[in-house]
């Protein structure tokens with residue numbers, strides 16, 4: 001194998017104007033069992049913010065921060081960026097990389113937890129793009145999942161403490177809700193999504209000194225008869241507040257690496273409104289975004305693959321995740337509508 005000669009940021013993509021919203025969502029939902037009405041609801045969320053998702057701008061900033069971090073650490077790899085659902089698409093990026101002479105690339109996926117969507121589907125997308133580019137397309141290998149990396153856990157623990165401080169809440173007594181994207185059981189049954197999420201929540205809560213926490217879900221898209229991971233964040237707030245008034249609440253979107261539309265709408269609008277109507281003081285903790293420790297974690301995940309050193313840093317009980325996905329990693333057999 002040739003040595004690694006480039007870095008690829010692999011992400012989701014988002015619309016950059018009102019006319020992009022429907023074609024973007026059609027890309028997202030291709031092959032997924034999601035009713036058209038749910039898609040139209042999400043169209044409204046995006047249009048509410050002018051049809052622009054913050055995710056692309058966040059990825060541009062992340063890429064610039066990674067480039068600077070590599071330069072500072074003496075890592076001599078050019079950086080590239082490709083998306084699943086919006087430009088720059090993988091095919092375009094891989095073609096550019098081939099033209100620039102890249103043969104073998106290390107990729108970071110903007111998903112910290114294993115699932116079809118965050119692991120296997122990206123690998124399938126990259127294979128399809130390599131086939132489309134044809135002869136000379138670079139090989140792409142992903143770095144391991146970073147859900148239990150000390151620098152990820154430290155970043156979130158700091159953000160959790162800052163959110164609690166912003167509403168004068170004591171984390172020893174305040175309810176914390178960690179949220180992640182809900183997925184259908186047909187997906188979660190074949191991956192370690194829940195196990196990794198629970199581990200990361202435990203580690204962040206322990207490091208931040210948060211005693212009362214719960215993992216909940218958001219952004220469910222499936223038809224009502226299909227089971228998806230629960231409870232939903234708003235149902236959880238209602239239930240907890242009904243059983244004993246919450247007073248204050250900290251919500252941390254642990255399943256998302258940046259403040260994109262799902263965070264802005266489902267948490268900063270919907271959950272915040274619910275809390276306001278119930279007199280609950282709510283703070284939403286920041287995502288990892290481009291915080292220096294998170295960028296350093298990405299650099300460390302790359303550096304460990306460039307060296308022969310088998311050392312892999314990880315906190316908790318699950319150990320460092322695999323460098324190379326096994327054949328059955330994150331399978332998904334969507335139940336299609338008849």
Ligand SMILES: C=CC1=C(C)c2cc3[nH]c(cc4nc(cc5[nH]c(cc1n2)c(C)c5CCC(=O)O)C(CCC(=O)O)=C4C)c(C)c3C=C
Nearest residue numbers: 011012028032034042110111115117118181183221257260
């Ligand atoms: C069957 C599973 C999923 C459906 C249906 C689904 C619909 C859907 N998702 C978005 C927007 C985003 N989803 C993101 C992450 C994400 N989505 C799923 C699963 C489904 N989404 C998972 C398991 C994950 C986490 C792993 C990952 O891919 O990141 C993100 C974040 C992406 C990022 O890079 O941060 C967005 C944005 C929409 C609009 C949508 C349809 C209604």
Ligand SMILES: [Fe+2]
Nearest residue numbers: 028117181219
């Ligand atoms: Fe999603």
Ligand SMILES: [Fe+2]
Nearest residue numbers: 114119329330
């Ligand atoms: Fe996987």
